[in-house]
Amino acid sequence: MKMSLVKNPTNIIITGVGGQGNVMASRVLAGMLVNAGFIVTIGETFGMSQRGGSVMSHVRVSSTSILSPQIPQGRADIIIALEPVEALRVLVKYGNPDVAVLANSRMVYPMGVITGEFTYPSLDEVKSMFAKLSAKSWLIDATSVAVDLGNPVLSNIVMIGALADASLLPINRRAFEKEITKSMSADKRQINLTAFDAGAKML
Amino acid sequence: MNKLLSPAKTEVLFMGNEAIARGALEAGVSVATGYPGTPSSEVIEKLAEVAQEKNLYVEWSTNEKVALEVAAAASFAGLRSMCVMKQNGVNVASDFLLHLASSGTRGGIVLVTCEDPGALSSVNEGESRYFARMLEIPLLEPASLQEAKDLTKWAFELSEKIRNIIVLRSVTRMSHASGNVICGKLPEKYRTARFVCDGSFMDPLRGPVVSTPVVVKHNLQQKKLQKTREFFEKSPFNSYSGPKHPELLIITSSACFLYSKEAITMLGLQKRVGILKLSCTWPLPPKLLKKYLRLTDKIMIVEEVLPFLEENIKVAAMGMLKETGIKTFYGKMDKTLPSVGELNPDLVAAALGKIMKVKYKSLPAGYTKEIQKVTPLIPPREQTFCPGCPHRASFWNINTALKLDGREGIVCGDIGCYAMAALFPAIGFNTVRTLHSMGSGTGLASGFAKLAAFGLDKPVLALCGDSTFYHAVIPALINAQHNRADITFIVLDNAGTAMTGFQPHPGLAISTMGEAVPAVDISKICEAIGAKVAVSDPFDLEGTSKILTSFMAERGSLKVLIMRQICALSPEKKGKKKYLMQVKEELCLGENCGCNRLCTRIFRCPALTWDRTKKKALIDEVICAGCGVCYSICPQKAIIRTEAAG
Numbered sequence: 035m036k037m038s039l040v041k042n043p044t045n046i047i048i049t050g051v052g053g054q055g056n057v058m059a060s061r062v063l064a065g066m067l068v069n070a071g072f073i074v075t076i077g078e079t080f081g082m083s084q085r086g087g088s089v090m091s092h093v094r095v096s097s098t099s100i101l102s103p104q105i106p107q108g109r110a111d112i113i114i115a116l117e118p119v120e121a122l123r124v125l126v127k128y129g130n131p132d133v134a135v136l137a138n139s140r141m142v143y144p145m146g147v148i149t150g151e152f153t154y155p156s157l158d159e160v161k162s163m164f165a166k167l168s169a170k171s172w173l174i175d176a177t178s179v180a181v182d183l184g185n186p187v188l189s190n191i192v193m194i195g196a197l198a199d200a201s202l203l204p205i206n207r208r209a210f211e212k213e214i215t216k217s218m219s220a221d222k223r224q225i226n227l228t229a230f231d232a233g234a235k236m237l
Numbered sequence: 238m239n240k241l242l243s244p245a246k247t248e249v250l251f252m253g254n255e256a257i258a259r260g261a262l263e264a265g266v267s268v269a270t271g272y273p274g275t276p277s278s279e280v281i282e283k284l285a286e287v288a289q290e291k292n293l294y295v296e297w298s299t300n301e302k303v304a305l306e307v308a309a310a311a312s313f314a315g316l317r318s319m320c321v322m323k324q325n326g327v328n329v330a331s332d333f334l335l336h337l338a339s340s341g342t343r344g345g346i347v348l349v350t351c352e353d354p355g356a357l358s359s360v361n362e363g364e365s366r367y368f369a370r371m372l373e374i375p376l377l378e379p380a381s382l383q384e385a386k387d388l389t390k391w392a393f394e395l396s397e398k399i400r401n402i403i404v405l406r407s408v409t410r411m412s413h414a415s416g417n418v419i420c421g422k423l424p425e426k427y428r429t430a431r432f433v434c435d436g437s438f439m440d441p442l443r444g445p446v447v448s449t450p451v452v453v454k455h456n457l458q459q460k461k462l463q464k465t466r467e468f469f470e471k472s473p474f475n476s477y478s479g480p481k482h483p484e485l486l487i488i489t490s491s492a493c494f495l496y497s498k499e500a501i502t503m504l505g506l507q508k509r510v511g512i513l514k515l516s517c518t519w520p521l522p523p524k525l526l527k528k529y530l531r532l533t534d535k536i537m538i539v540e541e542v543l544p545f546l547e548e549n550i551k552v553a554a555m556g557m558l559k560e561t562g563i564k565t566f567y568g569k570m571d572k573t574l575p576s577v578g579e580l581n582p583d584l585v586a587a588a589l590g591k592i593m594k595v596k597y598k599s600l601p602a603g604y605t606k607e608i609q610k611v612t613p614l615i616p617p618r619e620q621t622f623c624p625g626c627p628h629r630a631s632f633w634n635i636n637t638a639l640k641l642d643g644r645e646g647i648v649c650g651d652i653g654c655y656a657m658a659a660l661f662p663a664i665g666f667n668t669v670r671t672l673h674s675m676g677s678g679t680g681l682a683s684g685f686a687k688l689a690a691f692g693l694d695k696p697v698l699a700l701c702g703d704s705t706f707y708h709a710v711i712p713a714l715i716n717a718q719h720n721r722a723d724i725t726f727i728v729l730d731n732a733g734t735a736m737t738g739f740q741p742h743p744g745l746a747i748s749t750m751g752e753a754v755p756a757v758d759i760s761k762i763c764e765a766i767g768a769k770v771a772v773s774d775p776f777d778l779e780g781t782s783k784i785l786t787s788f789m790a791e792r793g794s795l796k797v798l799i800m801r802q803i804c805a806l807s808p809e810k811k812g813k814k815k816y817l818m819q820v821k822e823e824l825c826l827g828e829n830c831g832c833n834r835l836c837t838r839i840f841r842c843p844a845l846t847w848d849r850t851k852k853k854a855l856i857d858e859v860i861c862a863g864c865g866v867c868y869s870i871c872p873q874k875a876i877i878r879t880e881a882a883g
Contacts, residue, residue, distance in 0.1 A: 053623065053806075061250075061415070068250045068417060075382075076250075076415040079357045086621035086663075086843055100381055102495035106503055106582045108600050122615045126608045130600055144618040144862065145662065148846050149838045152616035159614070166607045177859065185812075186859045215876035216240075 037070055037204030043096035044203065045105045049124045050116030051142045052089050055190035059114070060091035063194060065213040067095050067206045069186070077103025086145070088120055095203070112202050114193055117142050117171065118160045124166045134170040134202055138189055140177035174195065176234045180229060188229040195233025239287050245422040253385045253412040254279035257349055257405070260389025261319050262291060264345065265424040268311035270296045270304040272708065273737035274323030275358035276412040277351035281321050281749070282738070288750045292427050297740050297749045299512055300675075300708040301326035302333050305348065309337055312346035312402075312445050314430035317393050320406055324352035325674060327365035327404075329709070331372070337402055338372045339448035339458055341441050344428070345393030351412040354541035355579030357407070360656060360672060363579070366545045369404045369519040373458055375465045376519035377405045377474070378459060380494035382416040388474055388516055390421065395468060399461040400441050406518075408541060409596075410492040410579070462520050469517040470524050477529055479511025485592060486532050487512045489539040497539050500586035504595045518546060526553050529755045530561040537592060538568035541580055567592055615815045624844040625805030625862025628655045629664060630775040631729050633840065633870070634800070635698065636666050637778070638785035646696035646789060647685055649678035651710075653702035655729050656738045665839030669700075676701065676709025681728060683713055686722035696789040700727040704734040704742040706759055718766045718795045725788045726768070728776075728799040735804040763797040775800040778869045805862045814863025816878035818856045824875035825853040832872050840870055 048063070050056040057078060064074045078091040094101040108129035115121030115137040125135065139157055146152040155163070157173065164171035174196055180188035198205045210230050214223050241259055243249050251259060258280050261269065271281040283649045285295040294311075298304035301322040311318035322330065327350050334348070353359040369376035377392055379385040383408065388426070392403040436443025438450070448454055469475065479486075483842065487510060489497045494514045501510050513529045515521070530536065547568040554564055565807045567573040574580065575590045586597055599605070622629040632655075640644050650669035659669035671681050671845040682699035701710050706728055716808075717724055733739040741747050746756040773781040781800060788796040803810050836854050837847045844861035845854060854876070868878040 051618065052620075064415060073417050074250060074415070077410055078413055078415075079409065085667070086618075086623060088618045100383075100416060100495070102499040102582050103410045103416075103492065104581045106499065106586070115520055118619075119615055123618075124613060126612045126615065129604075129608070131604050140398070140859070142843070143846050143857075144616050145621050145843065146619065147616050148843070149665070149841070150834075150847065153614075154616055155614055163611050163614070167604070167611065181859065209793055 039072070039095060039097055039204065040202060041111055042098065044111045045100060045109055046093040046095065046112045046114065047105065047110045047124050047128055048091045048093060048114045049120040050089055051120065052087055054116040055187045056089045056091055056116060059190040059194060060093050060097055062191070062210070062213055063205070064093050065217055066209040067203070069212060070204060070209060072097055073100060075101045075103055088123060089123060091123045112136070114197060116190060116193060117155065119154065122160065122163055127166050131169060133168045134200070135164050135168045136172045136193065136197055136200060137164070138176040138193060140175060140189070172200070172237055176233060176236070179232045179236070183225060183229055183232065188225065191226050191229040192233035192236070195230035196236050198230070199234040199237050207231070213228065241283050241287050242290065242423065243420045245420055247504040248417050248419050250415055251382060251386070251418040252279060252415045253282050253382055255409055256382050256385035256418050257389045257407065258283040259418070260285070261347070261393070262423055263386070263421045264390045264393035265317055265321050265428065266293065266393070267428060268294045268308055268318040269321065270298050270307045271321035272298055272301045273306050273704070273734045273740040275352060275737055276409040277321050277349065278737045278740065279412070282348060284738070285749050297742065299743055301330040305330040305333050305337070307364055308346060309342065311344040311430070312344040314432040315344045316428050316430055317345040319347045319349060321349040321351070323359070324350055324363050324365050325359070325361055326350065327368055328363070331368060334402070335372050335375045336369070336448045338374045339451070339454050341400045341454070341457070342396065342402050343442060344667035345396035347392045347396060347405050348390065349404055349405045349407065351407045351409070353409050360652065362542050362544050364545070365404070366406060366519065369541070370549070373462055374401060375399070375403050375462065376432065377403060378516055378518050379405070379407060379490040380412060380491055380514050380516050382414060383418050384420070384474065384516060385411060386418050391474070395777045398468070399464050399676070400459045406491070408492050411712040456575060463876055466520045466522055469520070469522040471518050474516035475512050475514065475522065475525055480508055483511035483533050484509045485535045485537060486529060486547060487537045487539055488515065490515050490518050490546060491541065493539040493541055493585070496580055496585045498584045499582035500589050503586045503597055504583060504590055504593065506589065506593060506595060509593065510589065515546070519549070521549050521553055523553055523557065526550065527545055527557050527561060530554060530557070530564065534562065534564055535575065535592065536564050536566050537588070538566065539574065539580065539585055541576065544569040544576070561740070570791065582612065589642065595674065619663070620657055620661045621841060621843060622654070622657060623805050623862070624860050625864035626654070627731050627775050627800070627802035627804065628658070628729060629840070629842060630802070630866045631655070631656050631800050632664050632668055634775055634778060634781040634785060635727070636668055637782040639668065639790060641782070642696060642788045642789045644695055646698055649682045649685065649697070649699045650703040651675065651678035651705050653705055653729070655700065656700060659879055663674065664841050675705050676713055679710045679713035679717065682724045682726070683717040683720065684721040686721070686724050697724045698727060699724055700729055702735070703728060703730040703744050703759065705730065707743045707757070711762065714763070714795070715766055721793065722795065723793050724795055725746050725785065726795065726797045728797065730759065730799050730801045731804040731807070733804060733807060739804070739807055760799055768795040768797045770797045770799070772799045772801055775802050776864060776866050778866070805864065812875065814861070814881040816863045816868070817881050818861050818863060818865065818867065819877050820854045820856055821875050821877055822851065822853055824873050826873055827852040830873060836867060836871060836876065840867060842867060
């Protein structure tokens with residue numbers, strides 16, 4: 035039986051800092067949804083823009099039509115952030131009262147914060163901003179779990195595991211396993227499954 | 238199985254560049270060449286992955302002009318070939334392209350240009366659609382991912398029908414977008430190469446492939462364009478969607494088609510606005526235009542970046558005024574849409590709303606208020622050199638040498654990740670003074686060095702990356718040497734075309750298809766032209782800046798310093814730490830040191846952070862790449878390094 039979308043179309047934004055595995059997360063998520071029979075459009079920027087800067091993938095899922103690779107402002111349904119202030123950056127542009135936010139709590143300080151020109155909000159402040167700007171939000175320490183698994187970059191898959199558990203999208207462990215069997219070499223699959231499972235227990 | 242070789246009729250998630258590569262495979266392409274450049278690189282990368290299996294020859298050439306020449310040879314021998322580049326690459330290839338378009342081609346040949354409106358990964362937002370008009374060649378622009386595949390395949394067929402090259406133009410939001418694509422059939426037979434040259438000058442299939450006699454060949458070329466126009470009149474790639482009698486007609490192409498569709502939905506204008514999507518954009522098909530211009534008097538043209546369609550449609554409309562009547566045009570020329578940068582659904586919806594007098598449902602006022610409160614609290618995130626990046630150390634060396642020299646030397650920059658030293662606050666000092674096209678830094682330096690006679694007597698430095706060296710620097714370097722230009726030329730050699738994803742270049746002993754090939758040594762080339770050459774490791778701060786200062790002091794000749802250190806993101810280095818780094822808290826004097834936080838304000842590595850509570854430097858081990866360079870910059874020796882195990 036074909037699973038259905040909670041909202042058609044569903045607009046997802048995956049954001050983070052260059053090098054955090056943003057693009058890979060969007061591909062895996064989109065792959066799972068294509069396998070499930072949905073029409074998916076991803077829009078993303080990479081190249082020089084990824085060098086230490088903010089990165090963003092727009093993943094749009096529809097059961098009926100092809101959409102623009104850019105989500106209109108204020109029209110995100112789900113924001114997945116690999117870094118807390120990147121969640122805020124996306125929220126103020128694409129958020130609306132119904133949006134759900136799933137963010138990694140591990141901060142990556144922008145250069146301007148390291149040099150002292152800017153201040154990074156505390157996690158409590160981030161949480162209260164999430165509360166005001168979203169319908170639902172989760173802030174989880176995916177990086178620590180990934181570090182324990184041996185590689186901080188796995189935090190992107192930990193987040194996908196958590197997303198599956200949030201029931202915002204028709205995705206589950208079986209769909210993840212099926213997708214990575216297609217897209218990942220055999221030696222990488224087990225650790226990614228472990229990361230997915232760890233994430234699924236975090237909400 | 239490689240996804241690119243998925244069986245016919247299967248539906249797969251392709252990136253735009255994969256769809257283009259698949260289209261070429263379905264067309265039976267034999268030779269594919271290119272020069273890396275975002276957002277185009279994946280087309281060649283993906284084809285290289287399946288080269289062996291599909292009997293292709295795939296090559297990253299030294300530059301776009303050479304790439305087009307290599308591809309053209311295959312066409313002359315009857316094979317299908319493709320050449321891929323980013324927008325400014327077309328400028329490089331354009332001299333050959335002018336002559337190729339005049340000589341004509343044989344086997345289907347397609348020039349794919351992936352352009353970057355908004356300059357997301359470029360230092361220009363130039364576009365090459367005008368080349369198609371200027372050089373009189375057909376232009377195609379896919380408007381969806383499925384079309385990216387289908388149109389590429391058709392481009393080869395069209396090229397063989399008219400015996401000339403076709404330009405297929407994509408943009409970042411198409412090339413780097415992904416979506417569902419239904420695969421077509423892959424051919425089972427391969428062509429064999431035969432270069433027949435026993436006919437007369439006038440025989441396009443058996444004569445010599447030349448652009449002379451010029452006027453005769455030019456006339457022939459224009460006839461090919463006329464024939465193309467007829468194909469375009471009937472092409473299913475141009476299509477109308479919308480009501481029978483729209484109040485407004487949008488004419489659009491490429492990603493802007495998707496933005497326009499979305500904007501119409503956002504404003505609920507499905508019953509009032511129609512879209513004519515053109516994927517065959519030069520030469521424009523006049524009968525088709527006439528048919529749709531008649532639908533209404535209000536026309537909006539949505540495109541990126543320059544008003545190419547707008548200009549050409551207006552000219553065409555002038556010629557058919559009697560049949561279509563007077564129109565009001567909205568677009569870039571009347572500022573209905575911004576004339577620079579990339580478009581998106583919001584910008585198109587704003588323009589559309591203004592014309593149609595419809596308002597877009599906005600967010601609740603309370604929510605907007607919260608957004609206004611939160612926005613100023615978000616710290617900006619500028620691009621920066623990666624942790625462990627050799628360029629950070631290289632610019633540290635250059636800056637140190639400039640300061641020691643004390644004469645305010647001029648540094649001419651070039652194109653690569655190292656361009657960030659000119660563009661962004663990637664490092665806490667400003668070194669690079671000029672930044673233009675590939676290789677231009679060396680040409681400019683060659684010129685600056687000649688200005689001493691006019692009163693500008695300063696040391697002149699030029700820098701470039703390894704791939705850039707082969708691409709366009711060599712002629713400028715020979716110019717400098719021959720004309721006695723006193724410059725210190727620095728090669729930031731990080732062993733690959735790093736910015737675009739480590740494509741091999743002539744300096745490496747491996748080809749695009751993974752075969753062993755001779756490496757062309759940069760230092761030997763420089764020595765051969767008579768320059769004084771030295772090689773250093775930029776991570777050796779003391780040794781490198783010593784060479785640099787002595788080179789700058791030495792007057793009257795060309796000096797070359799090759800700073801060699803592999804990119805931190807390269808597959809052989811990524812994730813492997815050479816050193817474990819740590820700040821010894823008791824040694825770090827923090828703000829009382831007198832160094833004015835050299836490590837965290839000036840050196841600017843994302844992994845070298847500042848502990849606000851302790852007011853001391855702190856290494857973020859998750860981010861640190863373990864290059865060990867910061868060990869050398871701390872005046873207190875508070876940053877310590879230990880060799881990492883294994």
